[in-house]
Amino acid sequence: MNRIISLGESFPTFEKTSVTSLEKGKEFSTLSLDQQLGTGKWMVMFWWPKDFTFVCPTEIAEFNKNYSEFSDRDTNLIGASTDSEFVHLAWRQNHPDLKGLRFPMLADTSKSLAEELGILEANEKVAYRATFIVDPQGIIRWVSVYDLNVGRNVEEVLRVLDALQTDELCPCNWKRGEETLSISDVVEA
Amino acid sequence: MIALENETLQNLISDLNLTNDTLSDHLNHLAINESKHLRDLRINLKNALSFSNLTRKESLLIAFSVAVNDRTKNLADSLESLARAEGATESELAEVRACVSLLNVNNVFYRFRHFTKKDYYQQTPAGIKMGIMINPILGKEFFELLSLAVSALNGCELCVNAHENSLLQLGTSEARVYDAVRCAAIFRGMTVLS
Numbered sequence: 001m002n003r004i005i006s007l008g009e010s011f012p013t014f015e016k017t018s019v020t021s022l023e024k025g026k027e028f029s030t031l032s033l034d035q036q037l038g039t040g041k042w043m044v045m046f047w048w049p050k051d052f053t054f055v056c057p058t059e060i061a062e063f064n065k066n067y068s069e070f071s072d073r074d075t076n077l078i079g080a081s082t083d084s085e086f087v088h089l090a091w092r093q094n095h096p097d098l099k100g101l102r103f104p105m106l107a108d109t110s111k112s113l114a115e116e117l118g119i120l121e122a123n124e125k126v127a128y129r130a131t132f133i134v135d136p137q138g139i140i141r142w143v144s145v146y147d148l149n150v151g152r153n154v155e156e157v158l159r160v161l162d163a164l165q166t167d168e169l170c171p172c173n174w175k176r177g178e179e180t181l182s183i184s185d186v187v188e189a
Numbered sequence: 190m191i192a193l194e195n196e197t198l199q200n201l202i203s204d205l206n207l208t209n210d211t212l213s214d215h216l217n218h219l220a221i222n223e224s225k226h227l228r229d230l231r232i233n234l235k236n237a238l239s240f241s242n243l244t245r246k247e248s249l250l251i252a253f254s255v256a257v258n259d260r261t262k263n264l265a266d267s268l269e270s271l272a273r274a275e276g277a278t279e280s281e282l283a284e285v286r287a288c289v290s291l292l293n294v295n296n297v298f299y300r301f302r303h304f305t306k307k308d309y310y311q312q313t314p315a316g317i318k319m320g321i322m323i324n325p326i327l328g329k330e331f332f333e334l335l336s337l338a339v340s341a342l343n344g345c346e347l348c349v350n351a352h353e354n355s356l357l358q359l360g361t362s363e364a365r366v367y368d369a370v371r372c373a374a375i376f377r378g379m380t381v382l383s
Binding site: 068 | 232236
């Protein structure tokens with residue numbers, strides 16, 4: 001049995017090829033955890049089982065439609081599956097809803113990342129429909145895992161992200177007698 | 190203009206039904222400098238229109254009352270047409286305007302009474318007509334909610350406590366009161382830059 005990686009754990013280290021563009025010569029780039037941490041931003045990584053299937057493009061297009069909602073929340077959005085970068089590229093080139101994608105599609109061809117995350121379905125060895133919210137320190141703050149045929153609600157992901165990011169930093173929120181908080185306390189809490 | 194290349198600003202404009210040519214220098218300046226606050230502001234405003242204890246129409250009417258209260262005509266016009274699109278009637282919109290006007294009177298007057306606490310001022314009748322409070326077409330409860338929101342903006346303690354109290358007596362939940370005041374507060378963050 002898989003153990004799905006959970007809250008408070010560090011997101012595993014990875015270095016994978018991703019599809020970032022349809023422009024010739026600029027299709028692929030490498031994505032890594034170090035690079036993600038270097039941006040100082042949050043990360044939402046969402047997984048789907050297989051390219052070229054039906055539920056997926058709708059859901060991926062919905063994430064893409066909300067791309068600026070994520071970027072306004074200082075969040076890097078990454079889509080991922082265990083398909084290779086060439087399959088990703090072919091899918092993007094062929095599906096009208098996927099041509100204008102603004103986020104990278106990560107290719108976990110060796111399935112090592114899905115394995116470490118604990119989201120690899122036992123029989124087919126494809127990823128469950130999992131979504132991770134990872135904070136700028138690389139700590140997993142939210143995990144949702146859906147069965148293969150269940151679509152996601154992007155608004156719910158944004159709602160959770162808002163809740164995680166809305167620390168009440170204003171001193172007028174302190175009650176008398178409480179110790180004052182420093183920003184690092186709040187971030188680490 | 191460089192500011193208009195800022196995607197956050199463009200989204201803000203479209204969320205609130207604003208137009209490019211009526212944008213304030215303040216917002217343009219935040220956009221040009223890629224201020225983090227502009228992103229937070231947009232998210233807060235968008236969320237404020239979808240709090241779970243208010244309908245979208247109610248949120249828009251509260252936001253509209255803030256824009257009227259704060260004399261931001263362009264924003265008021267935009268919010269008014271968004272509220273219309275959610276079914277707000279002309280007489281309801283007129284009542285929001287009237288409510289803001291009356292509450293501005295009361296906020297100043299009752300705040301004075303509250304500040305001074307002297308018998309003469311407490312006991313002498315105010316002699317101010319407030320006919321619209323009797324049978325509001327928006328309904329007593331929502332009229333109270335608007336009154337509370339405007340009083341919170343204008344900082345009248347007596348008015349805030351009185352309207353909050355009367356809302357709870359009408360059966361309004363604290364969660365709904367909270368959402369209304371949060372919505373008004375967040376829109377103040379927009380009017381001050383408009």
